Amino acid sequence: MQGATMGKIGVFDSGVGGLTVLHALHRRLPAEPTVYLGDTARVPYGTKSPDTVIRYSRTNARFLLQHDLRLLVVACNTATAHALEALQAELPVPVIGVVEPGARAAAALTRTRRIGVIGTAGTIASGAYQRALAQAIPGAEVVARACPLLVPLAEEGWTEGEVPRLVVERYLGDLRGSIDTLVLGCTHYPLLKEAIADVLGPQVALVDSAEATAAAVEDALRGRPAAGGGTPTRRYFVTDVPARFPEIAARFLGHVPEAVEQVDV
Structure with missing residues (x-):
């Protein structure tokens, strides 16, 4: 060809x-x-x-x-x-x-410049997403949070039902109403999109870093x-x-x- x-x-x-x-x-x-x-x-x-x-x-x-x-x-x-x-x-x-593709996608979606990013402890501690989001969206308010239990849940196939929803609620429930975009900064997390969306509500856009x-x-x-x-x-x-x-x-x-x-x- x-x-x-x-x-x-x-x-x-x-x-x-x-x-x-x-x-x-x-x-x-x-x-x-x-x-x-x-x-x-x-x-x-x-x-x-x-x-x-x-x-x-x-x-x-x-x-x-x-x-x-x-x-x-x-x-x-x-x-x-x-x-x-x-x-x-x-x-x-x-x-x-x-990292950078996810940050750019968040920049395109956010309306209020209040953005959350979740990942493993190592990713969050590295500050990589925080830096990328600061470059992509100057002046953005970024809340970064480690959610380590989501990885084993994804690998075990516990992605639906009460257990993952309770874990997500514990990690992210307090962010309801305070962000309009959430970056899924771990490649396991897209498997739990349904539970995350259920907890945060339709007003929060989810950025799938894999996509x-x-x-x-x-x-x-x-x-x-x-x-x-x-x-x-x-x-x-x-x-x-x-x-x-x-x-x-x-x-x-x-x-x-x-x-x-x-x-x-």
């Missing part, structure tokens, strides 16, 4: 949360071949030092570059916060993280379509025994992934 470009979209995360980004990419760019790496042997990144996160991110990127990439997505908020600039400076392909990141990738590749022909390849790698990976991944992707391979990066 004239103008078509060879190469895959590479995506890495510390575990399985980045599969929400991959799912959004598959919906937006169904013809694009992808390769995913979940660093399940070293998860979570949020408890690691910035230097360690940068080191892990470099090894993940080097592994994925072996698979003929034309673009890399850092689908981990902690890795985006600490390693994105280093990867962008060092790698021979474009690198997109999950925002997929839109940013689509923009970056505009005019550079993948080579046509056949079903695009979709490969999945993990750094620890994949045991429950297919089961958990199905909650994020909406289907059981094809063969999952274990690798040492």
